[in-house]
Amino acid sequence: MDKNIQNELKALLLKERADLEDNLGRIARPVDKEKGDYEATFDNIGTDREDNTTEVEEYTENLPVEMTLEKKLQDVIGALDRIENSTYGNCENCQKEIDIERLKANPSAKTCIKC
Numbered sequence: 001m002d003k004n005i006q007n008e009l010k011a012l013l014l015k016e017r018a019d020l021e022d023n024l025g026r027i028a029r030p031v032d033k034e035k036g037d038y039e040a041t042f043d044n045i046g047t048d049r050e051d052n053t054t055e056v057e058e059y060t061e062n063l064p065v066e067m068t069l070e071k072k073l074q075d076v077i078g079a080l081d082r083i084e085n086s087t088y089g090n091c092e093n094c095q096k097e098i099d100i101e102r103l104k105a106n107p108s109a110k111t112c113i114k115c
Protein backbone atom coordinates (compact mmCIF):
# COMPACT_ATOMS: atom_id res chain seq x y z
CA MET A 1 0.00 0.00 0.00
CA ASP A 2 1.14 3.52 -0.81
CA LYS A 3 2.71 5.13 2.29
CA ASN A 4 0.89 8.42 1.78
CA ILE A 5 -2.47 6.72 1.57
CA GLN A 6 -1.65 4.63 4.62
CA ASN A 7 -0.71 7.76 6.58
CA GLU A 8 -3.93 9.41 5.47
CA LEU A 9 -5.95 6.41 6.67
CA LYS A 10 -3.96 6.24 9.90
CA ALA A 11 -4.84 9.88 10.60
CA LEU A 12 -8.52 9.04 10.03
CA LEU A 13 -8.26 6.08 12.40
CA LEU A 14 -6.60 8.14 15.12
CA LYS A 15 -9.30 10.77 14.81
CA GLU A 16 -12.00 8.10 14.96
CA ARG A 17 -10.39 6.55 18.04
CA ALA A 18 -10.29 9.92 19.81
CA ASP A 19 -13.96 10.57 18.97
CA LEU A 20 -15.02 7.11 20.15
CA GLU A 21 -13.04 7.43 23.39
CA ASP A 22 -14.66 10.79 23.94
CA ASN A 23 -18.18 9.41 23.45
CA LEU A 24 -17.47 6.31 25.51
CA GLY A 25 -16.06 8.45 28.31
CA ARG A 26 -19.53 9.93 28.85
CA ILE A 27 -21.31 6.63 29.46
CA ALA A 28 -18.56 4.20 30.39
CA ARG A 29 -15.27 3.91 32.19
CA PRO A 30 -12.17 2.34 30.68
CA VAL A 31 -11.20 -1.12 31.98
CA ASP A 32 -8.26 -1.41 29.60
CA LYS A 33 -8.00 1.67 27.41
CA GLU A 34 -5.22 0.24 25.20
CA LYS A 35 -7.49 -2.65 24.19
CA GLY A 36 -10.60 -0.50 23.96
CA ASP A 37 -12.19 -2.39 26.83
CA TYR A 38 -14.90 -0.31 28.54
CA GLU A 39 -17.61 -0.85 31.10
CA ALA A 40 -20.96 0.96 30.97
CA THR A 41 -21.66 3.22 33.92
CA PHE A 42 -24.54 5.29 35.23
CA ASP A 43 -24.78 8.32 37.47
CA ASN A 44 -25.08 7.40 41.10
CA ILE A 45 -28.19 9.43 41.79
CA GLY A 46 -29.11 8.11 45.20
CA THR A 47 -29.94 5.06 47.21
CA ASP A 48 -33.71 5.07 47.60
CA ARG A 49 -35.87 2.82 45.47
CA GLU A 50 -36.83 5.47 42.93
CA ASP A 51 -33.23 6.60 42.49
CA ASN A 52 -32.15 3.02 41.96
CA THR A 53 -34.83 2.50 39.32
CA THR A 54 -33.60 5.60 37.46
CA GLU A 55 -30.04 4.31 37.67
CA VAL A 56 -31.00 0.92 36.28
CA GLU A 57 -32.93 2.60 33.45
CA GLU A 58 -29.96 4.76 32.61
CA TYR A 59 -27.64 1.75 32.65
CA THR A 60 -30.05 -0.19 30.42
CA GLU A 61 -30.05 2.71 27.97
CA ASN A 62 -26.29 3.15 28.04
CA LEU A 63 -25.35 -0.50 27.69
CA PRO A 64 -26.27 -1.11 24.01
CA VAL A 65 -24.70 2.22 23.01
CA GLU A 66 -21.60 1.37 25.01
CA MET A 67 -21.34 -2.05 23.34
CA THR A 68 -21.68 -0.59 19.84
CA LEU A 69 -19.08 2.11 20.48
CA GLU A 70 -16.75 -0.36 22.18
CA LYS A 71 -16.91 -2.78 19.25
CA LYS A 72 -16.19 0.03 16.81
CA LEU A 73 -13.30 1.24 18.96
CA GLN A 74 -11.80 -2.26 19.05
CA ASP A 75 -12.03 -2.43 15.24
CA VAL A 76 -10.22 0.89 15.00
CA ILE A 77 -7.52 -0.22 17.47
CA GLY A 78 -7.16 -3.49 15.52
CA ALA A 79 -6.67 -1.53 12.30
CA LEU A 80 -4.01 0.67 13.94
CA ASP A 81 -2.26 -2.51 15.17
CA ARG A 82 -2.30 -3.89 11.63
CA ILE A 83 -0.68 -0.67 10.38
CA GLU A 84 2.11 -1.20 12.94
CA ASN A 85 2.49 -4.84 11.87
CA SER A 86 2.36 -3.94 8.17
CA THR A 87 -0.62 -6.22 7.60
CA TYR A 88 -3.05 -3.35 7.21
CA GLY A 89 -5.23 -3.29 4.10
CA ASN A 90 -5.32 -7.04 3.58
CA CYS A 91 -8.59 -8.92 3.82
CA GLU A 92 -8.81 -11.02 6.98
CA ASN A 93 -10.54 -13.78 5.03
CA CYS A 94 -8.86 -14.12 1.66
CA GLN A 95 -5.66 -12.09 2.38
CA LYS A 96 -6.16 -10.05 -0.80
CA GLU A 97 -5.73 -6.27 -0.70
CA ILE A 98 -8.85 -4.40 0.30
CA ASP A 99 -9.96 -1.77 -2.20
CA ILE A 100 -8.60 1.68 -1.26
CA GLU A 101 -11.97 3.33 -1.80
CA ARG A 102 -13.49 0.92 0.68
CA LEU A 103 -10.80 1.72 3.22
CA LYS A 104 -11.28 5.43 2.70
CA ALA A 105 -14.97 5.03 3.44
CA ASN A 106 -14.29 2.74 6.39
CA PRO A 107 -10.62 2.69 7.44
CA SER A 108 -11.21 -0.07 9.99
CA ALA A 109 -12.67 -2.51 7.43
CA LYS A 110 -11.25 -6.00 8.00
CA THR A 111 -12.49 -7.72 4.89
CA CYS A 112 -12.75 -7.01 1.17
CA ILE A 113 -16.03 -6.30 -0.62
CA LYS A 114 -16.35 -9.92 -1.80
CA CYS A 115 -15.94 -11.40 1.67
Ligand SMILES: [Zn+2]
Pocket residue numbers: 091092093094095096111112113114115
Ligand atom coordinates in the same frame (compact mmCIF):
# COMPACT_ATOMS: atom_id res chain seq x y z
ZN1 LIG B 1 -11.60 -11.05 1.03
